[in-house]
Amino acid sequence: MTARRKKPEELRSHRWYGVDDMRSFGHRSRTAQMGFHRTDYAGKPVIAILNTWSDINPCHTHFRQRAEEVKRGIWQAGGFPVEMPAMSLSEPFQKPTSMLYRNLLAMEAEELLRAYPADGCVLMGGCDKTTPGLVMGALSMNLPSIFMPAGPMLRGDFRGQSLGSGSDTWKYWAELRAGNITQEDWREVEAGIARAPGHCMTMGTASTMTSAAEAMGLTLPGAASIPAADSRHAQMATLTGKRIVDMVWEDLKIRDVVDARAIDNAVTTVLALGGSTNAVVHLVAIARRAGVRLDLARFDELARRTPVLANIRPSGKYLMEDFFYAGGLRGLLSRLADLVDGRAPTVNGRTLGENVAEARVWNDEVILPRERPLVAGDGLAVLTGNLAPRGAVIKPPAMEARLHKHTGPAVVFASYDDMAARIDDPALPVTAGSVIVLQGAGPQGGPGMPEWGQLPIPKKLLKEGVRDMVRISDARMSGTSYGACVLHVTPESHVGGPLALVRDGDLVSLDVPARRLELLVDAAELARRRAAWQAPPPRYDRGFGALYLKHVTQADEGCDFDFLADGPPTPEPEIH
Ligand code: FES
Numbered sequence: 001m002t003a004r005r006k007k008p009e010e011l012r013s014h015r016w017y018g019v020d021d022m023r024s025f026g027h028r029s030r031t032a033q034m035g036f037h038r039t040d041y042a043g044k045p046v047i048a049i050l051n052t053w054s055d056i057n058p059c060h061t062h063f064r065q066r067a068e069e070v071k072r073g074i075w076q077a078g079g080f081p082v083e084m085p086a087m088s089l090s091e092p093f094q095k096p097t098s099m100l101y102r103n104l105l106a107m108e109a110e111e112l113l114r115a116y117p118a119d120g121c122v123l124m125g126g127c128d129k130t131t132p133g134l135v136m137g138a139l140s141m142n143l144p145s146i147f148m149p150a151g152p153m154l155r156g157d158f159r160g161q162s163l164g165s166g167s168d169t170w171k172y173w174a175e176l177r178a179g180n181i182t183q184e185d186w187r188e189v190e191a192g193i194a195r196a197p198g199h200c201m202t203m204g205t206a207s208t209m210t211s212a213a214e215a216m217g218l219t220l221p222g223a224a225s226i227p228a229a230d231s232r233h234a235q236m237a238t239l240t241g242k243r244i245v246d247m248v249w250e251d252l253k254i255r256d257v258v259d260a261r262a263i264d265n266a267v268t269t270v271l272a273l274g275g276s277t278n279a280v281v282h283l284v285a286i287a288r289r290a291g292v293r294l295d296l297a298r299f300d301e302l303a304r305r306t307p308v309l310a311n312i313r314p315s316g317k318y319l320m321e322d323f324f325y326a327g328g329l330r331g332l333l334s335r336l337a338d339l340v341d342g343r344a345p346t347v348n349g350r351t352l353g354e355n356v357a358e359a360r361v362w363n364d365e366v367i368l369p370r371e372r373p374l375v376a377g378d379g380l381a382v383l384t385g386n387l388a389p390r391g392a393v394i395k396p397p398a399m400e401a402r403l404h405k406h407t408g409p410a411v412v413f414a415s416y417d418d419m420a421a422r423i424d425d426p427a428l429p430v431t432a433g434s435v436i437v438l439q440g441a442g443p444q445g446g447p448g449m450p451e452w453g454q455l456p457i458p459k460k461l462l463k464e465g466v467r468d469m470v471r472i473s474d475a476r477m478s479g480t481s482y483g484a485c486v487l488h489v490t491p492e493s494h495v496g497g498p499l500a501l502v503r504d505g506d507l508v509s510l511d512v513p514a515r516r517l518e519l520l521v522d523a524a525e526l527a528r529r530r531a532a533w534q535a536p537p538p539r540y541d542r543g544f545g546a547l548y549l550k551h552v553t554q555a556d557e558g559c560d561f562d563f564l565a566d567g568p569p570t571p572e573p574e575i576h
Pocket of ligand 1: 059090091092126127128165199200204206
């Protein structure tokens with residue numbers, strides 16, 4: 001961090017507004033056209049507010065209002081706010097999967113910041129992929145940047161019981177299919193499960209990634225845990241706007257904050273939260289944009305020493321609203337002092353350690369003490385073996401412990417449609433000991449690596465009372481999901497990974513303690529199958545989809561585009 005303060009003529013926006021030429025005349029006259037007087041912006045930091053609000057994104061319903069509160073803070077601190085809408089990746093609605101568009105948002109964020117006179121930015125995101133997309137783009141542009149998290153929604157409600165996003169959808173859907181609840185019950189769940197603005201309030205990808213952003217130092221302390229509907233969330237928005245103006249004067253850029261310590265702190269935090277497996281893909285991509293190498297082995301290494309302390313669904317019992325009242329992320333971090341690097345810088349100019357020094361935990365049932373963790377370690381496990389040479393991930397706390405070591409015959413589905421057509425067929429030769437395998441659901445095959453990884457349990461087994469079994473795919477899984485689901489198998493089947501070679505009846509062995517995933521078929525037979533394997537045609541021939549298929553990397557590399565992850569800096573635009 002630097003004590004030196006920038007001079008107004010050193011502002012990036014000075015090139016647009018401050019010089020005395022015809023182009024600057026155009027910029028000033030057009031700003032006047034929008035109703036601003038020269039004194040509104042002259043010599044002031046221009047702050048881009050990248051707002052992922054949309055009528056189709058329920059998690060960002062409050063963002064129009066929050067943008068006004070961010071602007072209030074920017075005005076108060078002597079900046080000039082400019083709101084710029086950015087693609088709203090709406091998890092429930094965007095098809096085939098919002099993951100297909102994460103990199104498009106990252107590109108949009110980077111290019112908005114580059115093409116316009118931004119001196120600094122406020123990133124407004126929260127719904128799943130919006131957080132990594134915005135952070136990735138901002139890292140590549142490397143301006144002073146601060147993240148304003150959407151905040152979780154309030155607890156869901158069903159006849160007085162609290163409902164959790166996603167987790168309770170799967171749960172009650174299984175009960176409906178098993179005939180244990182009625183259609184009327186199901187409609188009541190529908191009406192009460194999402195009853196307030198904000199992102200999913202379980203420890204899904206949204207809560208995981210906004211918390212990771214805070215642990216990385218990118219938000220004001222405590223920001224990620226505040227429920228969207230709480231008035232303290234609006235206050236946080238204003239304070240965020242105030243702070244970014246000073247960050248510009250201090251020239252505190254995003255890559256000054258996100259270093260190797262920050263990335264490790266984010267990984268450790270995700271693990272202690274029992275966070276979403278999606279964080280693996282996103283944090284690898286974020287780290288690479290920051291110039292930090294992060295591989296899957298590092299997740300496994302940190303997981304072995306990190307206890308899960310957040311008692312939040314789907315691994316635990318409570319929801320994000322409870323977590324906030326219990327002390328929130330600052331409370332949790334105060335219990336991880338020996339596992340995170342407290343010297344890492346943050347956007348408020350203080351270190352992470354300084355920011356949590358005074359933090360307290362108010363409810364030991366929600367944020368568990370170190371001597372009584374939800375799980376002592378292994379919040380996440382990275383598997384390798386002949387079925388996943390470059391790795392796969394599983395979330396041991398969210399699965400039945402009896403399945404940690406399991407060998408069973410494969411029941412293979414070649415695609416999602418194949419699975420949907422046959423999974424509930426009473427004649428399907430499947431038992432509770434089978435291993436369900438889905439192919440064709442990776443970054444290229446899905447395409448976009450959809451969240452199909454919590455493969456459904458066949459109806460006939462549900463009726464027998466089976467609620468968990470080993471399932472394997474190259475897909476991702478929603479952070480709100482649970483079960484013995486092996487995910488992110490890499491390389492994916494669509495590009496000829498070994499998952500493509502699995503046949504019905506092959507024995508598959510999962511050994512979580514040994515971190516192994518093996519296909520128990522002899523090498524000669526696998527070689528025969530490989531020789532006969534034919535690459536499926538690409539899923540898109542034009543448009544963004546074609547660009548995506550050409551450049552997306554595999555899950556172990558973060559599914560970023562190869563031409564965005566690394567490379568020399570893009571030059572500043574010419575202004576003429
Ligand atoms: Fe937006 Fe879950 S749908 S965070």
